[in-house]
Amino acid sequence: MRIDVPGEIPAAEQLGRVHFVGIGGAGLSGIARVMARRGVPVTGSDDNDTPFLAQLRELDVPCHLGYDAAHVGDADTVVVTTAARDDNPEVLEAQRRGLTLLPRSAGLKAAMEGQQVLAVAGTHGKTTTTSLLTVALIAAGADPSYAVGGVLTATGRNADLGAGPFFVAEADESDGAFLVYDTFGAIVLNVEADHLDVWGTEAAYAAAFDEFADGVDAAGPIVVGVDDPGGARLADRLRGRGRRVITVGVDGDATLRAVGLEVVDGVTSFDVVPGEDRAGTPALARISLQIPGRHYVMDALAAFALGVELGYDAGRLAEGLGSFVGTGRRMELKGRVGGVGGAGGVSGEVRVYDSYAHHPSEIRGDLEAARSVAGGVGGRLLVCFQPHLVSRTRILGAEMGIALGAADEVVVLDVYVAREEPDPSVTGAVVADAVPLAAEQVTFVSDRGQALAVLLDRVRPGDVVLTLGAGDVTALAPQLVAALQERAGG
Structure with a gap:
């Protein structure tokens, strides 16, 4: 079901009582958790009793199984999953009563209000990189809020509210959600055509990433992976528009590069060096990941680069990345x-x-x-x-x-x-x-x-x-x- 994004999205505390249709999914359960932690009255329904519901019930969030108009109760706002059917009785009830309806993206934006958003975008690797950035910032003392599309093994949760200045969010392009947020700093891992049922053409898909990057705060950092051709083209376009871009890569020229890559007993290690001086420049850090795979090197490198740009200690960021043991459903x-x-x-x-x-x-x-x-x-x-x-x-x-x-x-x-x-x-x-x-x-x-x-x-x-x-x-x-x-x- 498509729910339009309203022109103005109030902060979570201004939404009144909030009911989530599809609260058991990875996306909506995370938003519901953050809102509940902010003190917002939250309820929800889902047709599956997922593990996320047990965590929400620990916060005294009523979670109904099955969909029924009565579950809407005295809600003022209803947040709806994209997977909801057009005949969902709870959505129909909200429409009948003239309640505020929000899609997932608008619900997340409301939950982010008051913090600087660090958005992780790209065709691939978003969940892992959002998780890596979160654990790195936690290790560096930033105490971020976060919302990830999977379970962060380090915390056992897919979202939480932190006391620090940043909100780390997985920025999904599949339905245009990443264009809704007020983004302070961003990572774009890659741009390779997908979700053409929504965007229609590869050109339109790539243009959406341009729009996302152009919307990043002028004072905020943009990290782009340039081993990917689509990412490299995006970085060139951003530079042409006068934006400062921090590029990361293994194969080609980049602001920060991963060198000395080794995989031993499932541990992937590499040095991070500045790209402008390849001979004799001391490494900024040695990172050892507890997950195998070259593509995870790029994810970790991008997270490290953004953390350094935000002013956090390179050694502590590397320690946080080294402690990462994975995200649910990612190898x-x-x-x-x-x-x-x-x-x-x-x-x-x-x-x-x-x-x-x-x-x-x-x-x-x-x-x-x-x-x-x-x-x-x-x-x-x-x-x-x-x-x-x-x-x-x-x-x-x-x-x-x-x-x-x-x-x-x-x-x-x-x-x-x-x-x-x-x-x-x-x-x-x-x-x-x-x-x-x-x-x-x-x-x-x-x-x-x-x-x-x-x-x-x-x-x-x-x-x-x-x-x-x-x-x-x-x-x-x-x-x-x-x-x-x-x-x-x-």
Whole structure:
């Protein structure tokens, strides 16, 4: 459901009693938590009893299961998830009563009021980078508020209210939300076409990032990743308009660069050096990340650069980044199982990871990281992927399949439809047919039960299994771990 952003968005304390339609999701639950911590009376409903609801109930936030007009109660304002149906009874009741209706983006802006917003944007890597920036600033003593699109492992929450001057927010471009905020400082990680069901063309998508960057406060820093061609073009355009841009990169010229990259036992280490002097310049910091993968180096480098620009100590920022152990659904280790047995293969335990990757570039990055883990023990990489959205699969399905070719064996589920209507001509077969592996290495299945059976049949000791996608494929990883533990006898 589309709810228009009002011309003026009051601060959270001026919204009266606030009811959230879809409060169990990662986005709205975080906004509800921050508002509740600010003392705003909050209620909400969802059709799923998610873990976020338990955390909200700890703050005495009433959370209803299912949607009913009566749940709106005496609310003055209703914040609505983009996933709400047009016939949602709570939204219809709010419209009937003339209550203030806000989309997610406006609700978050209201919750941010009174703090300087640090917004993390980009086609990929937003959740991880927002989390990295948050833990780095916490370690540096900034005590920021934050709202992340996943669970921050360090705190066990997806959002919270801090006493410091900054509000760190994941700035989502999928529905134009990142254009709503009053942003003081920003990170743009990359600009690679996505969400064309909303933006229509690649040019319009890129133009939205220009608009976002142009809206950053003139006194605030803008950090841009320039290893990505779209990011490099954005940085050039911003410089052409007289904006100061801090660029970060591994491969090319940048204000700050990551050099001396090493991956040992899943720990990714690198030095941060100024880009203008490559010979003999002392490193600003040595950063060691507890997560594997080159793409996470760029995320950490961008977070470090923004923290330094804000005046925080480089050493303490690096310590915070080094303490980061991940975000839910971003190369999240779900289990390690030894004694699995099976035909052939090397000895060793099976490791099962889960990740939110759903775009070809994200798939490539996570498979590279998973391959580095599997290669360290001589095992294979098995991937189960669930395409997300009909429109994305129609446009990028073949590229997704090509990216999956970096695995040894691939299982592809059918499309997770989410907010769109099904299209019989666009199924997971679009992806599976494009995987450049032998036919016996690629399996297309219609449901998670079949996928579990295939993985259990194929997995060997020493293998790494990675479940990928933004839909309900995430439920498969713990099921696989449980089944492997049962096979191992404990």
